[in-house]
Amino acid sequence: MEPPEVGELTPPDRMLMGPGPSEVHPRVRRAMSTPLVGHLDPAFVDLMDEVQELLRYTFQTDNEFTIPVSGTGSAAMESAIANLTEPGDTVLVPDNGYFGDRMASMVRRAGGSVERVDAPWGAPLDPDDVAAACETHDPDVVGFVHAETSTGVLQHDVPALTETAHDHGALVVADTVTSLGGVELRVDEWGIDAAYSATQKCLSAPPGASPLTLSERAVEKVTSRDAPxxxxxLDLSLLADYWGEERAYHxxxxxxxxxxxxxxxxxxAEEGIEARWERHERVAGALRDGVEAMGLGLASESWLPSLNTVALPDGVDDTVVIDHLLAEHGIEVAGGLGDLAGDVLRVGCMGHSARPANVLALVAALGDVLADQDADVDPDAGLAAARRRL
Ligand SMILES: Cc1ncc(COP(=O)(O)O)c(C=O)c1O
Known part of the structure; x- marks a missing residue:
């Protein structure tokens, strides 16, 4: 067999303003080019401690069980759901976006039965509906998506959800994939029992080691399961031996x-978590002001700074806009999913991508591309509004 001829790797230079991955900070890229050590080398063991400490700060938790799960966000998600769902458990799952559906699939595979809390795509869950569902179904676990990447919805009133769930004896699992490090999140203060995330969103590292934290109550459930x-x-009781005291090979x-x-x-940690939340809000606020002043609206009822769903004018083809932004401006954004497919653009403003220069370039390029398509927009007003906010 002849060896295949494959050229040198030369990825195109993109401005990543989609639903993830976001741009990787140069310091993170440099860290990735440092030499490997063994995964049980004392130097790596020290580094594991540091990562756990930094993760606790970022999650705002004292949870001992706080680790990066090997794999993308879905691996951390599946470890939370599969470990906390015992066969026969009832799990409440949101019905207002793509990632609630994924939660439901994982619950079923873990042998649990799913009950849905309804809300339209583009709206957050109403805590009263969660309370009513808890009353009706008496769940063992309540799942919610803090930052729904498919709709750009931020779930507010999290303490109201966790209080209701705890009153019914249920544990709370939060999807914080698009909020960790970009949007206010306080795991301990808000009473979240398990939160999972990913690195390629507001943390701006490549996908592959995904944050997960469990409260003591959640750890108790994992370690006292009847069935493995x-x-x-993804068995967290085994992973605990690697990331806990023992550091045993898993x-x-x-x-x-x-x-x-x-x-x-x-x-x-250097930026400070609160300052980082504030930066995301300010920079994404400029994006929002820019698209609104241009004549477009946001399609979400509960604004999520890290993921903005921009409603497209009637008659504009989303794929043409997305293709032109990529081909002519080197900017990546994405289209809508599910109920929002074809109607919106999903524009991320996450981590290292949440910078004034990126937002100004995006607002300018979007104005040009839409004007080229004869959409009724005012690109100059958009750019002026974004600048004013910054
Ligand atoms: C809210 C949410 N949950 C879970 C995931 C799954 O993460 P991954 O694609 O890293 O497996 C994503 C990915 O975009 C997400 O946005």
Whole structure:
């Protein structure tokens, strides 16, 4: 067999303003080019401690069980859901976006039965509806998506949800994939029992080592299960031996991804978590002001700074806008999913991508592309409004 001829790797230079990945900070890229050590080397063991400490700060939690799960956000998601759902458990899952559906699939695979809390795509859950569903179904676990990437909806009133769930004896699992490090999130103060996330959103590291934190109550449920978790790889009682006191071999950690995460979290600590939330709000606020002044609206009832769903004018083809932004301006954004497919653009403003220069370039390019399509927009007004906010 002849060896295939494959050229040198030369990825195009993109401005990543979609639903993730976001742009990786140069310091994180440099951390990834440092030499490997063994995953049980004393130097790596120290580094694991540092990553756990930095993760606790970023999640705003004292939870001992706070680790990066090897794999993308879905791996952290599945470990939370599969470990906290015992066969026969009832789990409440939101019905207002794509990632609530994924939660539901994972619950079923773990042997649980799913009950849905309804809200339209584009709206958050109403805490009264969660309370009514708890009354009716008496769930063992209540899941919610803090930042729904498919709709650009921020779930507010989180303490109201967790209080209701706890009153019914249920544990609360939060999807914080698009909020961790970008939007206010206080795991302990808000009473969240398990929160999972990913690195390629507001933390601006490549995907591959995904944050997860469990409260003591959640750890108790994991360690006192009757049946073992069906997945060996994601069994948190086994992973606890690797990330806990023992540091016993379970699998080979993705060392380079852990380096990347450590550097990304150091950047969070240096900036300060509150200042970082404020930056996301300010920079994404300029994006919002810009698109609104241009003549467009946001399609979400509960604004999520890290993911903005921009409603497109009638008659504009979303794929043409997305293709032109990429081909002519090197800017990546995405289209809508599910009920919002074809109607919106999903524009991320996450981590290292949440910078004034990126937002100004995006607002200018979007105005040009829409004007080229004869949409009724005012690109100059958009750019002026974004500048004013910054
Ligand atoms: C809200 C939410 N949950 C879960 C995931 C799954 O993460 P990953 O694609 O890293 O597996 C994503 C990915 O975009 C997400 O946005």
């Amino acid at each position: 978790v069906r997945s060996w790889y 699998h080979t950690a993705p060392i380079t991804n852990v380096y990347a995460l450590r550097e990304a979290l150091r950047l969070v």
